[in-house]
Amino acid sequence: MEIAVREASGVNILKFSGSLDTNTSQVAEIEVNNLLAAGHDKVLFNFEELDYISSSGLRVLLATAKKLKVSGGLMKVCSLNAVVQEVFDISGFAGILSLASNEEEALASF
DSSP, rough: OOOEEEEEEEEEEEEEEEESSSHHHHHEEEHHHHHHHTTOOEEEEEEEEEEEHHHHHHHHHHHHHHHHHHHOEEEEEEEEOOHHHHHHHHHTTTHHHHSSSSSSHHHHOO
């Protein structure tokens, strides 16, 4: 898994490629926690190049959403492929997290 981090319009965008699973979720959690510790309160997870997400990956998203809710921040997820969308639908995360079709739509909703 690779994570590319950039900023656009005051939003930190984390673009994932590969799989977010048990083997890689700790790296993702550290990356996100570093952003939050630096005071960034708008986070967008771009999953355009994410092939797979497991329950460990979902846990990272849930933990991030909880931390941002407490601090008054916002989190969005965009560009889910069919496999990742199915995991979100089955797990109920599609109803819990704010999802957008693409990065442009997500950025406009912050």
